[in-house]
Amino acid sequence: xxxxxxxxxxxxxxxxxxxxxxxxxxxxxxxxxxxxxxxxxxxxxxxxxxxxxxxxxxxxxxxxxxxxxxxxxxxxxxxxxxxxxxxxxxxxxxxxxxxxxxxxxxxxxxxxxxxxxxxxxxxxxxxxxxxxxxxxxxxxxxxxxxxxxxxxxxxxxxxxxxxxxxxxxxxxxxxxxxxxxxxxxxxxxxxxxxxxxxxxxxxxxxxxxxxxxxxxxxxxxxxxxxxxxxxxxxxxxxxxxxxxxxxxxxxxxxxxxxxxxxxxxxxxxxxxxxxxxxxxxxxxxxxxxxxxxxxxxxxxxxxxxxxxxxxxxxxxxxxxxxxxxxxxxxxxxxxxxxxxxxxxxxxxxxxxxxxxxxxxxxxxxxxxxxxxxxxxxxxxxxxxxxxxxxxxxxx
Numbered sequence: 001x002x003x004x005x006x007x008x009x010x011x012x013x014x015x016x017x018x019x020x021x022x023x024x025x026x027x028x029x030x031x032x033x034x035x036x037x038x039x040x041x042x043x044x045x046x047x048x049x050x051x052x053x054x055x056x057x058x059x060x061x062x063x064x065x066x067x068x069x070x071x072x073x074x075x076x077x078x079x080x081x082x083x084x085x086x087x088x089x090x091x092x093x094x095x096x097x098x099x100x101x102x103x104x105x106x107x108x109x110x111x112x113x114x115x116x117x118x119x120x121x122x123x124x125x126x127x128x129x130x131x132x133x134x135x136x137x138x139x140x141x142x143x144x145x146x147x148x149x150x151x152x153x154x155x156x157x158x159x160x161x162x163x164x165x166x167x168x169x170x171x172x173x174x175x176x177x178x179x180x181x182x183x184x185x186x187x188x189x190x191x192x193x194x195x196x197x198x199x200x201x202x203x204x205x206x207x208x209x210x211x212x213x214x215x216x217x218x219x220x221x222x223x224x225x226x227x228x229x230x231x232x233x234x235x236x237x238x239x240x241x242x243x244x245x246x247x248x249x250x251x252x253x254x255x256x257x258x259x260x261x262x263x264x265x266x267x268x269x270x271x272x273x274x275x276x277x278x279x280x281x282x283x284x285x286x287x288x289x290x291x292x293x294x295x296x297x298x299x300x301x302x303x304x305x306x307x308x309x310x311x312x313x314x315x316x317x318x319x320x321x322x323x324x325x326x327x328x329x330x331x332x333x334x335x336x337x338x339x340x341x342x343x344x345x346x347x348x349x350x351x352x353x354x355x356x357x358x359x360x361x362x363x364x365x366x367x368x369x370x371x372x373x374x375x376x377x378x379x380x381x382x383x384x385x386x387x388x389x390x391x392x393x394x395x
Contacts, residue, residue, distance in 0.1 A: 016041060016045060016049055017053070020041070023038060026207075028077065030075055031076070032076065035076065057079055057081075058078070060077060082102045084145065085146055085148060085376040085379035086098070086129070086146075087150070087195070087372040087373055087375030087378070087379075089150045090192075094111050094114055095122070095125050097129040098369055099139070100376035104373070110133075112125055123182070144185050145186070146379035146383075147379065149187065150195035150372075150374055151165065151190075154240075155194075155236070157188070157233050160187065160188065160189050161176070162175055163236060167254075191222070191224070193239065194231060194233070197225070199373055199374040199377040202380060202384070203377070205364065206226060210324070211323040212323050212327065213325075214326075214328075215330075217265060217328065217332030217333070219268070220242050220266050221241055223239040225321070241261065241317075243255050243260045243262065247264065261309070264306050265306045268285075271284060271285045271288060273306075274288040274299060274302050278299050288302060288303075289338070303338035303342070307338070308342045311342060311345065311350070314326060314347050314361070315349075316350075318347070318359050319352045323359055325359065325362065328364070334365065
């Protein structure tokens, strides 16, 4: 037998392994017979791989379902404790961390304040937080599938490298390598919005969709894309939606350019605009929101302007990419209709005629732990990914 033949057989086995595991995750408890029918795999192949998955503790057998006389059918189900992932969202002031089980449920979450703004300090806290989760949950390191880190900025996912951080001004920090050397577990780092995209794809509004976009509005404006079922990262860190130019002579952005979308839609930009047009004494954007709620027309106009410009750019996205769904979330979801009603009106006005009906736009409020859950889903997503998509040109 040649090496190429053996390699082909191993690849086919790995693909079938992934197909079966993902179908059990997608459908839930399912019989072997139904699983064989859905996947088209032979009974022998399915039985062998199911036995392997059971031995690895990733799935288990359970008696469920209706019985037509006699023994109830034995169903295969995902084992929540079959594996765990730690997710870390790195912000300017603290780390949001979560321990997540194999079904995407948050077992424990914890926030810790950064001691200093150096990469080494952040790495030290990531190590401490991971060890805390393992000890507190009595989870062995062998059950830990990996650590996922989400951070704002330009990231080379394949190399685990933070290329540039707009908040910390860090450059070329090899996060994955630094954590792996200390913990001895697989570590992934990605743009924080991409982590939310993976979470939506595995457990949220992006399940079973080949093409969708996630947009976040809050401290900044971010975007992640799924094309043909795979997250699109481009050459490095695609999706910097907040840094497209919408007003060339506008306010200077954190990135150094002028008139980026973030300079109009981000929380800081809304606050600055509110101080210019409403009250100089505004302390934060929530005070601006209260003014809008109380009927202040100038405050409402601040959100209206931002929502309209955001909607125009989303209409451009739909025109170019035509996704099934656009999911909008982040801290800015709390602005409600003041921001998103004019956004929807602008989308309807500026979309190419006949194209908008195919794309659903939904706004989803997320809790603080969504970012850490998303980072953990980086790990789960890579573990569940079929080998045919690894090193895909879409990645």
